[in-house]
Amino acid sequence: MAPPVSNMTDATQTGPVLSADGTPLKRSLQKALFRQKMRALALIAPLLIFVLVTFILPIGDMLFRSVENQIVSATIPRTVVALETWDADSGESPGEEVYAAFYWDMAEAVEAKTHTRLGGRLNYEMTGLSSLFRKTGRGVSDIGEFYMDQLADLNDEWEEGAFLADALGAESWVSAATDAAANDVTAPAFVLRDGVADALPLTAHIYSRFAAQTLAEKDSPLEEDPWEAVYTALYQDLISNPNAASAVSPAAANLFTDAAAAVPNFENIGFKEQFIDIDKDWDDPEAWQTIQAYSSAYTAGYFLAAMDLMNTPDGIARVDEDERIYIRLFGRTIFMSLLITGTCILLGYPIAYLLSNLKVRHANLLMILVLLPFWTSLLVRTSAWKVLLQQQGVINDLLVWVGLVADDSRLQLINNQLGTVIAMTHILLPFMILPLFSVMKTIPPSYVRAAKSLGATNWTAFWRVYFPQSVPGIGAGSILVFILAIGYYITPELVGGTSGVFISNRIAYHISTSLNWGLAAALGAMLLVLVLALYWIYDKMVGIDNVKLG
């Protein structure tokens, strides 16, 4: 069977084309292309890594924070687990085991001082939880003291830090810690005595936490008083394991044996009762519902809040009428940005038209009047407007002098929306003029002349022939101005008063004043999506590579 014709010609007539060193040309070219690509990437890589680390990662971190909610499960892990089985719709507060878990969590959180942060976090979802957590933080030590006092009644030794450290610590650790105390250096990391963890599990855990934190603060567990919660743990452990004395150091065994015999007769109050005693709100299922609802590591709660919504037991609902601020603020930001874009078109179009129709020499001169404001510091321009627009400022003085305005009824031009619109129009006007100008430069004047010679009036020639050709410039300039306006912070902050502020000002407020970083991040993420969508349109219309400066 004859081979196909093409194969035959390949093999017999040309063969693969070879480069000078004998490799096939195709492969040689591919190799060269690959090298070229790698060289380009190697040149770009340092900057790309730099921007990724200094800029993209921070933006990613912000997006992450807008949904991140690990504080609840990190601060009260046992409670979160215990609450999983509680039926939030039952209308009753949870059972004793949840309160017990909550006690151990709070005991550690209070010592680490993280309970106030958790209270602050949960307060965003339910007002009053912040003060409840503070109050409870002061109350939990009383629970431990209740057992501590009863043990101390048996023997004063129980209150001594050295006694418990000796009883629970490994012998080698106790001698090392004693030496360290004598030499005035920090003791080594705490080690439990063998068997203590099995015989006294709760005590072993909480005492280890106490020892670790004490050592971290450069104190010795031999000298510091143990946390009150240690005594609650001892009580519980001795009740459930009366033979625990065999696990502790021989010197302490006697006291443990006595205590184990005495604890069944101790006065005991359940954790639930103790917490309700601290604050009766702990009997209210609502607080527990909030903790349960926000116990997962990620939450949509910040985004809901940013859209004036909230999570209720009946599903997502709008917040009360008088608390709906963010949607209105977004609306105002968009409306004012549109207004500023509109005034920029109105003022920028005639200037761009004039500049593109003048002789180059004259246009260059007038262009300086556009570029000088463009290059002047934003704060200089904002302070200029602040000075001009004040009630005792130049403009009001002039109006009074002319007689348009009476001296006692000077115009309120600043610290309101008018101030923001005037100052921002001035600041953003060059961003409208420059793209408009570059588009108008390319419109051939012959078209308008042709229209006029065919009988069009000046207006018709402009409106039907010139204007449609300048629309791309309006589009590019408008999107640019709008994108810049919508994210402005400094100018609204300085001249906007309370009615002229933008969403950016609210974001800044949540970062630095209210410290609700999650909500700030959620608002920022929404603004970012809006800007990126507009930018995508800008890219489709104009192209990133065509951004011109100056």
Added chain:
Amino acid sequence: MSALPPYATTGQRIWHYGFRVICGLIFFFLIFPILIIIPLSFNAQDFFTFTPEMLALKAEGYSLKHYEDFFTNSDWQQAMTNSIRIAPVATILSVGFGTLAAIGLSQTHVPFRRAIMAILISPMIVPLIISAAGMYFFYSRIGLQGTYWGVVLAHAALGIPFVIITVTATLVGFDKSLTRAAANLGAGPVRTFFKIQMPLILPGVISGGLFAFITSFDEVVVVLFVGSAGQKTLPWQMFTGLREQISPTILAVATLLVAISVALLTTLELLRRRSERLRGMSPG
């Protein structure tokens, strides 16, 4: 705009001159706020408006006391020092990395060119308050928040898009046969870069650097969040001054900053002309 033809009607005449008056007013709106602060900064009183003495052009109405305050007040001097310590370092970082990357980007075959470009330009697109928030969160995680280097790195990131844009624009007009000729004559890539490519794209690099410098020098939102009191820059000091008790010293500072902008603008214009001349000389 062409002059009026002799046969123009009255209406056309009115429109012709009316349009010029409107444009004049808009130019006035653009330039007036910047010019007005210059005489006001020489006010002998602590007012923000013209005193009768000033209007009468009497010498006692004017003084340099606000400038004196700027140069002697330790707050302002500290802010000035911080600005001068931060902006040049941030500029060097963005110009160094940015120029290399721009050369890489202008090669014929660059994989993922659009995606890379989008990432590198993004600091210019993202609203400053969002950049500031993100950097504040992230830099406090890694211990850069409130440090000198934190502010420098943040400002360098903000300046990079300007360097990329100006340098790539210069490279578009760069004649590649020049580098090939250099290589043909035996120059290595490094020598070719410094002897051939660099002198030709230098105007673009410098104007990119000026953009990066002014970005850092004028920047206030990011430094407010990323910096701490130790990194208080001139714009930050102005911002606090404007927000709390507005003092006329701000006008003196503003006037000095306007002078700096004029100097920068002139430099850029000269560079642009030089670049055009150089490109006109190169064949192709």
